[in-house]
């Protein structure tokens with residue numbers, strides 16, 4: 001894979017880099033994306049259910065155990081997924097002494113952490129964590145193999161996975177951190193996510209408004225006026241070529 005020298009220089013010389021990753025990065029580790037869900041889960045007993053419904057408060061209220069079991073199944077599926085070259089390269093890059101690298105992700109699978117990243121701004125939460133729907137307290141008990149919704153030890157409410165469901169607001173602190181990282185960077189790298197869709201589009205636009213260069217890494221580049229350069233390719237391959 002060839003990357004234009006001009007683009008390479010921009011990446012190597014930026015002082016403050018903010019990276020936003022999305023479903024494409026996880027997909028390269030074999031994690032089913034919502035878009036491809038139906039096809040990829042055809043073999044499972046869950047293929048008949050609409051993932052949008054499962055990942056919603058309405059779906060949970062309608063049948064909490066079913067939604068909980070769906071998440072337990074997804075966690076099980078994730079257990080044998082490994083971080084790929086992109087996850088590892090980003091983790092290594094974050095340790096750079098000369099560049100300040102902040103990582104924001106829309107992924108909930110924890111693969112960045114598994115790949116060695118310590119500080120990750122999680123815009124959509126993390127599937128491995130749980131909290132109470134009612135009092136919002138974190139639930140840190142072991143849920144492995146638990147197939148019915150757990151009662152909150154604090155208030156008796158229902159324990160749910162700590163992921164952002166459709167139509168829910170993003171976690172405030174994570175969003176503030178993401179905004180501030182985008183506001184103050186000189187390079188914004190959007191990886192495996194469309195730069196057209198919220199919230200990626202908003203953060204990329206914010207970075208650009210402050211003079212940052214916006215680069216998208218995507219096998220299928222999106223048409224966006226915010227993007228200055230696009231590196232067409234899979235994230236794992238691109239990061240291998242970048243060799244940062």
Ligand SMILES: [Zn+2]
Nearest residue numbers: 132135152155
């Ligand atoms: Zn509670």
